[in-house]
Amino acid sequence: MLRLSALYRYPLKSGKGEVLQQVGLDKLGLDGDRRWMLVDEASGRFLTQRAVAQMSQLSALWNAEGGLTLSAPGQSPIDIAVPGNDAELRGVTIWRDTLRVPDAGDEAGAWVSQFIGKPTRLVQVPLDRARMTEAGYGKDDDQVAFADGYPLLLIGQASLEDLSQRVGRPLEMLRFRPNLVIEGSAAFAEDGWKRIRIGEVEFRVVKSCSRCILTTIDPQTGERSDDREPLATLQKYRSQADGAMFGQNLVNDGNGRLEVGMPVEILE
Incomplete structure (x- = not known):
């Protein structure tokens, strides 16, 4: 069974993340994100x-x-x-x-x-x-606060484990600054999702997330990795025309509440 295994919020763009057990949603994603x-x-x-x-x-x-x-x-x-x-x-x-x-x-x-x-x-x-979110993706009235492009970012736990194995050391999920982490799916299964439901809220999967040098910064120390990992490995096996992809950008359709442990349903 797929479930929501972690929730993260970043009240200040590029500041430290907050680990949450539950949170509300508004037009711009997680409350306060x-x-x-x-x-x-x-x-x-x-x-x-x-x-x-x-x-x-x-x-x-x-x-x-x-x-x-x-x-x-x-x-x-x-x-x-x-x-x-x-x-x-x-x-x-x-x-x-x-x-x-x-x-x-x-x-x-x-x-x-x-x-x-x-x-x-x-x-x-x-x-x-x-x-407004980037034209050509999602709906014309989709909006975002100060996130790079979209209200929410989802990553599968198995995707992180796959990347960690390839890099050769455990990687912290916070390097990738997701809002939602899903457990129980195969590595990169989220690449093929179009719509999901968590609790009573539906989400549209609108675009893969292109990763940058920020992923090489240790979230605990603020130091950059000398070997450019994990970005270097992502560029070897997750490259597309727009860059090295890891995670999926989402838009929530409607408000509601999320709580860690909720089941996740793939609608499309």
């Missing part, structure tokens, strides 16, 4: 571990009001509230998208600037300012 992001103060360009590896050590915990608690080595934790209706709107760029979203304020800005080491701002995306 990647609703916050760091941007360069001067350009508004988004920051991630690809260029700022120490972000792997930045803990960002989401609270029920939608706010954030940030903590990092050498800095006192800070609680940040959701920006109000009168908050300054800041122009930001994430990949090819440009949008205006609420800035979290100067206190938050000073804290993240100290951590990053250059002038940086913290921004938040409300539901009514979300981006």
Whole structure:
């Protein structure tokens, strides 16, 4: 039987992940998932571990009001509230998208600037300012917060075990930053899924996920692997025209709740 074996949320784009037992879903995926992001103060360009590896050590915990608690080595934790209706709107760029979203304020800005080491701002995306997903995949009204392209990422546990065996050492699932982990399927069975149901919520599988250098960063230490693994192995046996594929991007059709242990049904 297929089941949901793990749930992960990343309140701050490219910050540490949260391990969850249960969570709600809204139009943008898991409640609180990647609703916050760091941007360069001067350009508004988004920051991630690809260029700022120490972000792997930045803990960002989401609270029920939608706010954030940030903590990092050498800095006192800070609680940040959701920006109000009168908050300054800041122009930001994430990949090819440009949008205006609420800035979290100067206190938050000073804290993240100290951590990053250059002038940086913290921004938040409300539901009514979300981006559209990539044209040509999914439906015209599918939206996403600050995730790279889609609201949710799914990986099969057997797929990780297959990759670990090929690399020659155990790999942490958090290297690949999934939201949903499925147990009980064959390695890479998720490549052939089109629609699934978990609990009462249906999901569309819209696109394979192309992997980047971020997978070579140890989620515990923030250090990059000298041998470029596991990306080097993925490029040998999982390469397609768009890159080395690992995991499937999903869109949820409707709201609801997920809990670890729920059965997973393949609809198509």
